[in-house]
Amino acid sequence: MDYKYKLARNLRKNSTKEEHIIWQILRNRRFFNLKFKRQVPIGNYIVDFLCEEKKIIIEIDGGQHNYPENIIKDKERTIFLNSKGYNIIRFWNNEINDNLDGVYIKLSEFINI
DSSP states (O other), X not given: OOHHHHHHHHHHHXXXXXXXXXXXXXXXXXXXXXXXXXXXXXXXXXXXXXXXTTTEEEEEEOGGGGSHXXXXXXXXXXXXXXXXXXXXXXXXXHHHHHOHHHHHHHHHHHHTO
């Protein structure tokens, strides 16, 4: 099995609290009857949540994404994923913890683009 797929499986088994919260909203077609997968390899990256049907990626970011080197990596990642036709929406962990209703609304609006 390819390294990316083993890593993705490990990430699914060890999801963060915030990823778990979002997964409860998305799983089993609970969100607008859309099929989402979690921790999916695309190219050299593993995305948090993917809806192939709508070409949407949802990323959940912790504080480490605020470091300059990670900001650059995230921009490169976004450019690559956009080049493959995906639209990306990002949420910070604190958004999920402090304003889940707002996250749901923002995600609903994004899905309907």
